[in-house]
Amino acid sequence: MSYFSQELDDSSPVRPTLPPVLFLRCHHGANIHRFGQPNSAAPVFRDVHWTVSEGENWAVVGSASGEKATLFQTLLGHLRISPPPPTSLFPMLSLDGSDPYQKISMVSFGNRARGSGAFYDYSARYGAVREEDRITLRESVFPETIDEVVGELGYRQREVQRANEEDMHYFEQLADRMGLTKLLDLPVVALSNGQTRRARVVKVILRKPELLLLDEPLSWCLFANICYLTHTAQLGLMCKRGRPCYRYYTSYTLLGAHALSWDCAYKTTYPSTKDEIERLVRESGGPSEQSKVYSGVPKVSVDHSGEILVDMNNVSVKYGDRTVLKAINWQIKGGERWHLVGANGSGKTTLLSLITGDHPQSYTQSSPLPASPSEPASQRHLRLFSQPRSRIPTPTLHSKIGVVSPELFDAFPRRTGLTVWEAVATGFEGVFSVPRNIVTSSGKPQRSVGGRVGEELTDSERQWREKRIWDVIEHLGPAAWATTGHDQILPVSEEFASRSFASLSVGEQRVVLLMRALVGQPPLVLLDEVWSGMDVSMINAARSYLRGESGVPGDGRGMGKDQAVVVITHWENEVPWSAEDGVKKFVLESGGGKVVQ
Numbered sequence: 001m002s003y004f005s006q007e008l009d010d011s012s013p014v015r016p017t018l019p020p021v022l023f024l025r026c027h028h029g030a031n032i033h034r035f036g037q038p039n040s041a042a043p044v045f046r047d048v049h050w051t052v053s054e055g056e057n058w059a060v061v062g063s064a065s066g067e068k069a070t071l072f073q074t075l076l077g078h079l080r081i082s083p084p085p086p087t088s089l090f091p092m093l094s095l096d097g098s099d100p101y102q103k104i105s106m107v108s109f110g111n112r113a114r115g116s117g118a119f120y121d122y123s124a125r126y127g128a129v130r131e132e133d134r135i136t137l138r139e140s141v142f143p144e145t146i147d148e149v150v151g152e153l154g155y156r157q158r159e160v161q162r163a164n165e166e167d168m169h170y171f172e173q174l175a176d177r178m179g180l181t182k183l184l185d186l187p188v189v190a191l192s193n194g195q196t197r198r199a200r201v202v203k204v205i206l207r208k209p210e211l212l213l214l215d216e217p218l219s220w221c222l223f224a225n226i227c228y229l230t231h232t233a234q235l236g237l238m239c240k241r242g243r244p245c246y247r248y249y250t251s252y253t254l255l256g257a258h259a260l261s262w263d264c265a266y267k268t269t270y271p272s273t274k275d276e277i278e279r280l281v282r283e284s285g286g287p288s289e290q291s292k293v294y295s296g297v298p299k300v301s302v303d304h305s306g307e308i309l310v311d312m313n314n315v316s317v318k319y320g321d322r323t324v325l326k327a328i329n330w331q332i333k334g335g336e337r338w339h340l341v342g343a344n345g346s347g348k349t350t351l352l353s354l355i356t357g358d359h360p361q362s363y364t365q366s367s368p369l370p371a372s373p374s375e376p377a378s379q380r381h382l383r384l385f386s387q388p389r390s391r392i393p394t395p396t397l398h399s400k401i402g403v404v405s406p407e408l409f410d411a412f413p414r415r416t417g418l419t420v421w422e423a424v425a426t427g428f429e430g431v432f433s434v435p436r437n438i439v440t441s442s443g444k445p446q447r448s449v450g451g452r453v454g455e456e457l458t459d460s461e462r463q464w465r466e467k468r469i470w471d472v473i474e475h476l477g478p479a480a481w482a483t484t485g486h487d488q489i490l491p492v493s494e495e496f497a498s499r500s501f502a503s504l505s506v507g508e509q510r511v512v513l514l515m516r517a518l519v520g521q522p523p524l525v526l527l528d529e530v531w532s533g534m535d536v537s538m539i540n541a542a543r544s545y546l547r548g549e550s551g552v553p554g555d556g557r558g559m560g561k562d563q564a565v566v567v568i569t570h571w572e573n574e575v576p577w578s579a580e581d582g583v584k585k586f587v588l589e590s591g592g593g594k595v596v597q
């Protein structure tokens with residue numbers, strides 16, 4: 001089954017510009033520093049020799065957390081190179097008189113960027129679209145086409161102007177290539193994660209950069225289309241990836257690829273020639289990939305006889321005339337492992353938001369469906385932990401479901417000064433803050449372990465929570481994946497527990513949010529794009545924790561036998577359990593859903 005929504009053909013969008021001249025260089029062993037730091041300070045990257053020339057496409061890979069992001073920041077001009085090349089302010093780019101900052105653009109995996117770090121309500125997109133959020137995808141690309149005027153009756157109304165014909169034509173061609181044509185007049189806020197990312201790529205290509213930086217593109221369904229577009233628009237492409245996965249670079253031989261690994265430069269085993277890449281593709285690609293991941297790994301036995309946690313019968317979601325989910329039947333039982341799969345926009349996030357109770361239509365799944373004259377009327381219902389949504393209080397639901405998702409990553413507050421420990425502790429209640437400065441009966445201040453306002457935890461509950469927090473920090477934290485400190489688990493974990501959540505790298509934040517989802521051992525765990533941003537060592541640690549390999553299953557490590565897990569990913573080899581372990585697949589397609597064994 002292909003999740004690429006479009007096959008590529010030979011007709012290419014016509015780019016109304018001259019071919020770019022791309023020539024990045026950093027030679028003679030330059031050091032890279034943060035702005036404001038003297039040359040005597042330890043550089044971020046030392047003795048760098050690197051030239052990127054016209055026509056090249058690069059994968060930036062490596063295992064050290066945060067370094068790939070720093071490299072991208074360097075390319076975007078946010079770091080300083082010493083000694084600076086003689087030519088320009090923005091040292092890594094050849095100049096032809098135009099603004100160098102326009103020439104390199106980045107599209108990152110973060111969905112709705114909130115630079116401020118303030119909390120925002122991601123569930124807003126599931127409800128009625130607010131007036132200020134009405135702006136459509138087309139309007140967001142051509143804001144000059146919207147003009148607010150005062151109408152005859154004195155109300156402000158929007159008047160749509162015509163955009164530049166040539167630009168609009170090019171935009172429509174690009175949008176078509178990315179499968180966005182039907183979405184152009186939808187409010188931007190209603191787009192799915194993948195649709196939003198594709199729209200961002202189109203917007204960036206319209207600005208005509210010479211180099212496009214993609215952050216974690218391989219988790220994106222339409223990466224092949226992106227490769228194709230960047231090629232036809234004659235851009236350089238540079239991708240950042242925690243783990244190498246070359247087949248997507250080479251499935252379309254339009255691209256060559258080079259791998260650069262800062263942390264293991266010169267001893268890298270990553271391929272650097274097309275032949276090497278093709279050999280890797282042959283060896284690691286295709287259907288055998290899944291079985292290779294699990295070869296030699298002890299089997300996990302998934303139990304399908306647990307109690308029903310989620311029961312969907314004829315569940316549907318509509319926005320006006322637009323049906324997103326229709327007549328979904330799905331039961332999730334305690335102990336089961338599910339892989340939820342479907343193309344961008346097929347309704348995976350919507351389905352999860354019904355389960356988490358965030359979607360307003362989770363309350364309205366109980367009415368009889370209008371039956372066609374030929375069919376008997378069928379009831380529909382959504383039962384969460386045996387209750388309709390309206391009967392289960394939201395805090396109860398939140399404490400029963402551990403979630404990791406792009407929405408949560410975007411929404412989790414960065415400004416409130418939470419430490420890693422506190423961020424993990426928010427997982428017991430599934431909230432975004434914890435009570436602070438806890439003083440116990442002995443009068444000693446203690447670290448917060450969560451809890452509801454006005455409800456005191458018993459000593460044994462408090463001890464269990466502390467033990468759980470340590471457990472996830474030790475097994476998923478730096479002691480499990482950092483290159484140093486293996487022999488001193490406690491100090492490494494202690495130090496990590498005290499760090500500020502906001503100061504962590506993206507990969508570390510994602511790991512902490514996974515800890516948060518698992519800490520309370522909730523009956524149901526939803527893992528949506530859980531590996532995004534993580535490095536390969538973090539993924540390996542998390543994977544083996546989830547499978548119970550880092551301890552005896554059921555002793556408090558990894559997933560308990562009664563916990564159910566739903567993993568959402570486009571790639572089978574990203575699911576921590578194999579078909580042989582008993583994982584089941586639920587596929588969303590054209591609005592419908594079915595179990596595929």
Ligand SMILES: Nc1ncnc2c1ncn2[C@@H]1O[C@H](COP(=O)(O)OP(=O)(O)OP(=O)(O)O)[C@@H](O)[C@H]1O
Nearest residue numbers: 190192193194195319324344345346347348349350
């Ligand atoms: N308020 C809305 N009005 C109209 N359509 C909407 C609205 N909200 C979401 N949609 C549409 O619902 C569909 C399903 O979105 P959803 O986010 O569930 O997809 P998804 O499968 O999670 O996609 P992705 O893989 O990109 O994350 C999308 O086509 C989206 O455009």
